[in-house]
Amino acid sequence: MAVYNFSAGPALLPEAVLQQAQAEMCDYQGSGLSVMSISHRSELFLDILRRAENDLRELLDVPSHYRILFLQGGASAQFVQIVLNLAGGFRCINAVVSGYWSAQAYRQMRRFGGIPVDVAADGIADYGGRTVPPPENWRIHPKAAFVHYTANETVNGLQYPLLPQPAADSPPFVCDMSSELLSRPINVADFGLIYAGAQKNIGPAGLTVVIIREDLVGRCGDGVPDVWSYRAHLDRQGMYNTPPTYAVYLAGLVLQWLKRQGGIAWARQAAEEKAALLYAAIDGSGGFYRNRIAPQARSLMNVVFDTGDAERDAAFVRSAQRRGLHFLAGHRAVGGLRASLYNAMPCDGVYALIDFMDEFKRRYGR
Numbered sequence: 039m040a041v042y043n044f045s046a047g048p049a050l051l052p053e054a055v056l057q058q059a060q061a062e063m064c065d066y067q068g069s070g071l072s073v074m075s076i077s078h079r080s081e082l083f084l085d086i087l088r089r090a091e092n093d094l095r096e097l098l099d100v101p102s103h104y105r106i107l108f109l110q111g112g113a114s115a116q117f118v119q120i121v122l123n124l125a126g127g128f129r130c131i132n133a134v135v136s137g138y139w140s141a142q143a144y145r146q147m148r149r150f151g152g153i154p155v156d157v158a159a160d161g162i163a164d165y166g167g168r169t170v171p172p173p174e175n176w177r178i179h180p181k182a183a184f185v186h187y188t189a190n191e192t193v194n195g196l197q198y199p200l201l202p203q204p205a206a207d208s209p210p211f212v213c214d215m216s217s218e219l220l221s222r223p224i225n226v227a228d229f230g231l232i233y234a235g236a237q238k239n240i241g242p243a244g245l246t247v248v249i250i251r252e253d254l255v256g257r258c259g260d261g262v263p264d265v266w267s268y269r270a271h272l273d274r275q276g277m278y279n280t281p282p283t284y285a286v287y288l289a290g291l292v293l294q295w296l297k298r299q300g301g302i303a304w305a306r307q308a309a310e311e312k313a314a315l316l317y318a319a320i321d322g323s324g325g326f327y328r329n330r331i332a333p334q335a336r337s338l339m340n341v342v343f344d345t346g347d348a349e350r351d352a353a354f355v356r357s358a359q360r361r362g363l364h365f366l367a368g369h370r371a372v373g374g375l376r377a378s379l380y381n382a383m384p385c386d387g388v389y390a391l392i393d394f395m396d397e398f399k400r401r402y403g404r
């Protein structure tokens with residue numbers, strides 16, 4: 039029986055990557071050593087780090103005045119690290135709230151920022167969380183340290199169909215791209231800083247990718263503890279202390295795999311095709327399955343749906359699992375069902391899910 043993993047994160051990794059990692063586990067490229075147990079200062083590892091950085095640069099077309107960091111702490115650490123590194127001396131921070139994760143970021147920035155965090159737009163209050171707050175309505179303070187938003191709301195299944203364009207005099211945009219980085223082309227120059235926990239679409243848990251515009255790196259001077267300072271890391275070959283070496287290696291393999299598939303253009307097209315199939319199945323179910331997000335803001339990565347009955351949703355999850363379709367429960371904060379369709383999800387996984395949805399509907403249908 040084929041097994042498909044629809045987890046929102048830690049999420050599936052490409053089969054080919056896992057096989058390569060397995061083959062190289064005890065003997066990396068004839069060295070007789072495992073990547074897991076070599077010095078992060080060794081040439082062997084520095085090569086892995088540089089190659090991962092270069093591949094990420096190439097895939098996302100990252101301009102040369104942006105620096106790339108492979109950190110620990112997850113996306114959640116960035117909620118605070120961006121404040122420590124970018125907000126000192128400013129009048130306020132602007133936060134766009136559009137769903138679960140941007141609300142988490144907002145709360146953390148507010149508690150630990152030491153400066154006001156003004157909500158630039160609230161998609162939950164204004165649109166019931168059914169669509170993203172349109173960028174033209176964001177109330178941006180011209181003197182804000184930065185504007186924070188979340189490109190794809192993993193829990194709510196909500197995504198900016200077009201990424202907001204900053205005005206020429208806008209404070210820098212800081213974006214949480216945890217659940218969508220590498221799934222579509224982006225213009226990195228539209229951002230002051232992009233961060234992403236790797237465990238959605240990039241690699242295993244334990245690694246956080248940060249892309250930061252060079253002029254922002256030392257913005258707050260020496261007031262930041264080294265381990266939280268972007269500058270301290272960048273001053274030391276991208277690592278102030280031990281980076282998550284094996285996670286960097288695996289992410290590097292994923293980046294090479296993505297390049298072989300056809301890069302971001304391939305990822306975008308595959309994401310559109312997979313999401314279109316699944317949303318069509320939901321919309322065509324005669325109301326048995328429901329998705330409440332406005333069509334233009336539906337996430338291509340995390341498809342959130344339900345059957346209108348919590349017990350039936352639970353039965354769906356259990357029964358799907360017996361058929362090899364794993365982790366289809368919605369986030370504990372919202373319930374319902376969720377299928378995550380990251381880059382490594384093959385189209386066959388979506389077909390298998392749709393077949394199961396048809397069968398389940400026949401069994402439980404009204």
Ligand SMILES: *Cc1c(COP(=O)(O)O)cnc(C)c1O
Nearest residue numbers: 112113114139192214216217235
């Ligand atoms: C998963 C996720 C997070 C939290 O990531 P951690 O690495 O667990 O801290 C934050 N933001 C978004 C958009 C996510 O999908």
